[in-house]
Amino acid sequence: MAGPGSIALVDVNCFYASAERAFDPALEGRPLVVLSNNDGCAVTRSPEAKALGIPIGEPWFKLAPRAKEWGLVARSSNYELYGDISARVMELLGRYSAWLEVYSIDEAFLGVKGTPEELQRQGIAMKTAVRRNIGVPVCVGIAGTKTLAKLANKWAKHNPAFDGVCHWDAVPAAQRERLMAGLSVIELWGVAARLTKRLNGQGIHSVLDLARADPVRIRDRFSVVLMRTVLELQGTPCIPLEEERIGRDQLIFSRSFAAPITTGTALRQVLSVYAQQASARLAKHGLQAKVLTAFAATSAYNPQGSVHPSVCVTLPMPTADPVLLARAAHALLPQIDDGVRYAKAGIMVTDLRPSGQQAPLAAFANPHEERGIGPLLEDISRRYGRGSIGLGHAGLRHGPDWTMKRGMMSPRYTTEWAELPVVKAM
Amino acid sequence: MGVIIGPRVIDAGTSLLSVLISPVPVAAGYPSPAQDYFDGRIDLNAHLIKDITSTYVVRVSGDSMDGAGISDGDELIVNRALEPRDGCVVVAVLDGELTVKRLSLTATGVVLRAENPRYPDIRVPALSDLVIWGVVTRCLHHV
Numbered sequence: 001m002a003g004p005g006s007i008a009l010v011d012v013n014c015f016y017a018s019a020e021r022a023f024d025p026a027l028e029g030r031p032l033v034v035l036s037n038n039d040g041c042a043v044t045r046s047p048e049a050k051a052l053g054i055p056i057g058e059p060w061f062k063l064a065p066r067a068k069e070w071g072l073v074a075r076s077s078n079y080e081l082y083g084d085i086s087a088r089v090m091e092l093l094g095r096y097s098a099w100l101e102v103y104s105i106d107e108a109f110l111g112v113k114g115t116p117e118e119l120q121r122q123g124i125a126m127k128t129a130v131r132r133n134i135g136v137p138v139c140v141g142i143a144g145t146k147t148l149a150k151l152a153n154k155w156a157k158h159n160p161a162f163d164g165v166c167h168w169d170a171v172p173a174a175q176r177e178r179l180m181a182g183l184s185v186i187e188l189w190g191v192a193a194r195l196t197k198r199l200n201g202q203g204i205h206s207v208l209d210l211a212r213a214d215p216v217r218i219r220d221r222f223s224v225v226l227m228r229t230v231l232e233l234q235g236t237p238c239i240p241l242e243e244e245r246i247g248r249d250q251l252i253f254s255r256s257f258a259a260p261i262t263t264g265t266a267l268r269q270v271l272s273v274y275a276q277q278a279s280a281r282l283a284k285h286g287l288q289a290k291v292l293t294a295f296a297a298t299s300a301y302n303p304q305g306s307v308h309p310s311v312c313v314t315l316p317m318p319t320a321d322p323v324l325l326a327r328a329a330h331a332l333l334p335q336i337d338d339g340v341r342y343a344k345a346g347i348m349v350t351d352l353r354p355s356g357q358q359a360p361l362a363a364f365a366n367p368h369e370e371r372g373i374g375p376l377l378e379d380i381s382r383r384y385g386r387g388s389i390g391l392g393h394a395g396l397r398h399g400p401d402w403t404m405k406r407g408m409m410s411p412r413y414t415t416e417w418a419e420l421p422v423v424k425a426m
Numbered sequence: 427m428g429v430i431i432g433p434r435v436i437d438a439g440t441s442l443l444s445v446l447i448s449p450v451p452v453a454a455g456y457p458s459p460a461q462d463y464f465d466g467r468i469d470l471n472a473h474l475i476k477d478i479t480s481t482y483v484v485r486v487s488g489d490s491m492d493g494a495g496i497s498d499g500d501e502l503i504v505n506r507a508l509e510p511r512d513g514c515v516v517v518a519v520l521d522g523e524l525t526v527k528r529l530s531l532t533a534t535g536v537v538l539r540a541e542n543p544r545y546p547d548i549r550v551p552a553l554s555d556l557v558i559w560g561v562v563t564r565c566l567h568h569v
Contacts (some may be wrong), residue, residue, distance in 0.1 A: 025557070088479040092471030133507040135559075253552035414482060423517050423524040426488030426497065426545070 006119055006169075007237075008142045009149040010093055011107035012127055013157065015136070016044035019085045020075050022135035023421045024098060035060050038258050039076050039407055070169040076406035084414045088134050096126050109146060123165035128300060143168035143244050146239045147232035151207070155179060180208035180233075189230060196417045198222070207233065210417045251289075253277050254346020260299070264336045271333075274347045275326035280378050282349065288318035289349035292325060295331040296345040309335035318353055322377060325349070474564050480507035482560065483522065484517065491515070491526055493541030496565045502526065504560035510553070519557035520548065526562065 012018055016034035031048035035041065037080055042049070054063065060074060066269045067074065086105045094100045099111030108135050112122055123140040130138045131252075136299045141153025148168050156166035168176070184194040185207055202221065211233035219227035223365050228238040253274040271294055283288060295310035313328040329347050334344070411419035449456050449474055475481045486500045494515060496502065502517070512531040517524050520539060527538035527548070536556060538548040 023524075025519040025524065025559075028522070049554045091479045129507075135506060219490075394567060420483055420485040420501065422487050423484045423502065424488055424520075425486050425490040425498070425526050425540075 006112050006114075006142055006144055007102075007146055007149045008097075008110045008112045008126070008140055009107060009121075009146070009153045010110065010130070010138050010140050011114060011153060012130075013137045013139060014044055014046055015086075015106035016075075016077065016082055017046040017049075018136040019082050020078070020410055021046075022085070023081075024410065026074060031070055032075065033058075033060075033063065033072065034075050034077060035408070037077065038256055040073075040256070042074075043077070073359060074408050076409040078406075078409050078412060080411065080412040080415045085134060089130055089136065089138070092130055092133060093126060096122060099158040107147065112142060116167060120165065120167050120170060123167060127164050138164070140165045141168070143165070144235050145237045147189055147229055147231035148235070151180075151183075154183075154187065177208055177299045180211060181206050182205040185210050188229060195222070195226070229299065251281055251352070252280055252346060253347045254295075254344065254348070256344045257284075257342070260341035260343050261296075261345070262341055263338050264333050266328060267336050267342060268333060270345050271347060272326045274345075274376060275329045278347060278349050279320050279322035279325050282320035282352070282355075283378065286355050288320045288355045289325070290315055290318045290351035290353070291349065292328040293348045293350070294329040295347075295348075296332065296336065297341045298341055299343040307340065311335065318351075318355070320355060326400045343422060450496050453526050474503055475505075476563070477505060483566075486526060488541040490542045490545040491528075494528065494565075495567060496526065496541070496562075497567060499568055501566040502562045503564040503566070505563050506560040508561035508563070510558045510561055517559040517562065517564040519559055524559055529558070 017027075017032045020032065020034065027046075029048065030046070031052055031054075032046040033042035033049050033054065034044040036043045036347065039060055041057050042054060042063065045056065049072065052072070054072075063072065063074070066072070082105060089106075090100065090102050090108055093108055093110060097110040097112055101109040103109055105223045110126075112119055114122065114216040119142050123142055127138055127140050137152055138157040141149045141151065141156050142165075143152045150380050152168040152171075154168040155171075156162045159166075171179075178332055183206060184196070185191050185199050185204060186193060188207060188210070191199075199205075199210065199222075206214060209232060213230055215227045215230045216233075218230050231238050232267060257270075257328070264358070276288070278292075281320045291312065291314055292310045293310060295308065309332060311332045313331050315324060315328055319325070325347075413419060428499045450471065470480070482504050484502050484504055485494055486498060486502060491496050491497075496515070500516075504517055508514075510529055512529065516529045516538075517526050518529075518539075519525070525538075528541055530537040530539055531553065536550045536553050538550070538556075540547070
């Protein structure tokens with residue numbers, strides 16, 4: 001290792017809401033929620049919406065009647081916009097470090113180096129550049145380990161004194177302990193509710209309790225994973241930066257429908273589309289899947305009782321071929337009864353491996369892959385837009401009625417020429 | 427059309443013959459004298475956009491910037507990374523709306539000017555009282 005490095009976690013504050021505001025300044029200062037697929041429930045809340053006491057995941061139908069009185073604005077998820085803004089943020093952050101791990105749509109870990117003063121300056125520079133050049137606010141947490149960088153980022157966000165940038169080592173030890181003592185372990189990266197309960201049973205309540213625990217005892221009583229968290233809290237890096245996250249062991253394509261699906265024919269279309277999406281995603285990451293699971297479900301509130309048909313198909317060989325994936329997904333269809341109202345369906349591919357790892361025997365070579373059907377579909381979609389071509393049942397000119405409902409969507413400002421932001425000259 | 431043949435490169439190490447594909451289709455045996463000079467077509471993105479991550483395209487609504495050659499319906503290329511300077515055309519936030527104006531930094535304060543006598547100037551005490559959304563670098567005017 002070339003000198004002691006630190007890790008910065010940069011993440012966008014209330015990402016979806018901030019992306020909306022970047023192009024619509026009238027939303028600044030107003031309570032704003034961004035809704036999940038099909039305008040179901042609030043997945044992002046602006047600070048003003050949080051101040052109204054709106055909980056995360058609150059269904060929109062409960063909020064809508066009071067929206068006017070509160071001045072609350074809702075937006076449908078504008079995935080095109082968020083995807084582009086995310087890509088811009090990551091590209092810009094990449095200029096500050098050769099070592100960037102995109103952790104999610106709105107956060108990235110970066111490898112950084114320097115004296116405490118230099119690190120603080122780098123953090124401020126990143127925060128200022130993303131805000132000014134792209135238009136969304138970020139917070140930066142810098143520390144010796146990923147777990148601490150996450151923690152520092154949380155404080156940067158919630159404690160105005162840090163002004164959006166918190167360098168862990170620059171915080172006096174007594175203050176760090178006070179902050180950790182006031183934070184429940186559930187706030188920690190990778191610690192879920194069930195684990196929190198078990199920890200509480202052992203007398204470990206705050207982050208400080210866990211940081212002071214014996215790592216070996218934690219490993220024996222809980223897991224190696226939690227031991228790493230303890231070590232990271234104590235300042236020993238155990239979770240390395242990864243440039244491209246491999247070990248992501250599954251891809252899921254699933255969605256609730258705007259209107260229930262009631263026929264096998266319609267469900268066949270849905271599965272074909274998901275298979276095509278899965279194929280494209282696999283190809284992009286140079287992966288092939290060996291196992292495909294297809295599933296459907298009725299609403300949990302279905303008066304006739306809910307059903308959850310699913311099928312797991314082991315593919316004849318690891319593949320990213322859309323034809324093979326679609327055929328495998330269609331194995332669900334015999335379980336689908338016409339007239340039943342399916343509210344959701346999806347496919348999941350697992351057992352992923354790098355493509356070309358194992359050459360198939362000639363007899364099992366796949367003609368579709370050789371003819372490059374997957375890349376061809378991708379190429380055409382890229383050139384003529386999503387939905388311009390599809391495989392068999394997925395190839396529909398008009399959006400079938402099960403596509404997502406996005407009734408309150410802002411324009412796709414940065415990806416559609418017809419929907420550019422409008423500037424007033426009057 | 428003949429076979430596409432370009433300069434050949436022989437990799438001495440492996441004796442593999444690889445063929446570089448020329449962008450200009452030529453009849454076999456008669457290589458075009460132009461192909462050695464081909465260096466890619468003009469790329470508007472490369473010429474018009476300096477920093478793609480900081481650049482947005484916006485559409486103009488209204489005639490207040492006519493005098494600057496910016497008409498209703500034109501598209502503007504806006505770079506958010508640039509420092510707003512005196513004389514720049516900028517997109518500023520006014521009353522919650524994105525508005526295009528000429529920025530004038532004077533000793534007595536900041537003026538946002540329209541480029542059309544029918545629209546009044548807007549004065550603010552200091553640049554810090556303004557939200558400048560970005561600096562306009564190009565106008566894609568419809569002729």
